[in-house]
Amino acid sequence: MQGTDLTIVDGESAGAWIEPRLGGEFGAVTLQVPKGYEAYARILHPAQDSGGNPVRWVEVANALGATPHREMQWHALTGSTDPVGDPSLGEMEPVELDALCEILAASLSDSSGCFLGLCDIWAWVDELFPLEERRQPLLELLLERNYVVLQGPLTAVRKIGDGPWAYSPSLIWPADHSWFVASEVDFDSTLVGGSAELIQAIVESPELEAWQVEPSDSLAADADKINRA
Numbered sequence: 001m002q003g004t005d006l007t008i009v010d011g012e013s014a015g016a017w018i019e020p021r022l023g024g025e026f027g028a029v030t031l032q033v034p035k036g037y038e039a040y041a042r043i044l045h046p047a048q049d050s051g052g053n054p055v056r057w058v059e060v061a062n063a064l065g066a067t068p069h070r071e072m073q074w075h076a077l078t079g080s081t082d083p084v085g086d087p088s089l090g091e092m093e094p095v096e097l098d099a100l101c102e103i104l105a106a107s108l109s110d111s112s113g114c115f116l117g118l119c120d121i122w123a124w125v126d127e128l129f130p131l132e133e134r135r136q137p138l139l140e141l142l143l144e145r146n147y148v149v150l151q152g153p154l155t156a157v158r159k160i161g162d163g164p165w166a167y168s169p170s171l172i173w174p175a176d177h178s179w180f181v182a183s184e185v186d187f188d189s190t191l192v193g194g195s196a197e198l199i200q201a202i203v204e205s206p207e208l209e210a211w212q213v214e215p216s217d218s219l220a221a222d223a224d225k226i227n228r229a
Contacts, residue, residue, distance in 0.1 A: 011139030011149030027220025037193030048085035090185035091168035099207035117147035117171030
């Protein structure tokens with residue numbers, strides 16, 4: 001973590017505004033991203049072909065005769081016979097994370113005071129921040145998710161970890177709460193809430209495969225009512 005300008009802060013205090021704005025049916029967008037934003041986006045984590053190259057969900061859907069839509073589920077698209085590697089769970093790939101952060105930074109007048117939440121389900125969180133060395137309360141949210149919270153510039157989002165390894169945060173938000181990013185550890189998509197302009201920029205980004213979603217849309221396993229597994 002040396003040279004990243006990231007410091008552990010009181011997660012309970014920094015994220016006190018989040019849980020009162022969470023709610024909805026199981027799998028709902030607003031169980032992960034607070035209610036009240038003008039618009040929301042779902043960023044699909046890319047799959048991999050047999051050569052390890054990224055593959056978009058829409059490409060797989062088209063190849064298999066499935067229907068791409070904002071609540072599609074990977075297992076419903078592919079069944080059990082498709083050779084494409086599953087999308088990663090709980091974290092964005094570096095290329096997509098960099099592209100998202102560039103869009104997020106453009107919406108801020110000051111990107112130096114962002115907050116990053118690291119879900120302590122990940123083993124690497126305890127490796128980087130051993131329990132005996134933590135001096136700040138965790139952020140505790142719904143579904144028994146607890147987070148070590150770091151504060152620092154948005155440019156440091158890809159510098160969590162040492163050496164050649166970098167980890168993707170589970171949560172990202174700025175000091176003014178104008179947007180919120182959540183990568184739930186069990187989801188193969190990242191959710192973003194923000195202004196209509198921000199969400200449009202995310203959906204239209206050529207580097208991201210993203211759909212605009214409604215607050216009540218679901219990412220639960222049975223959410224895909226069009227493509228049945």
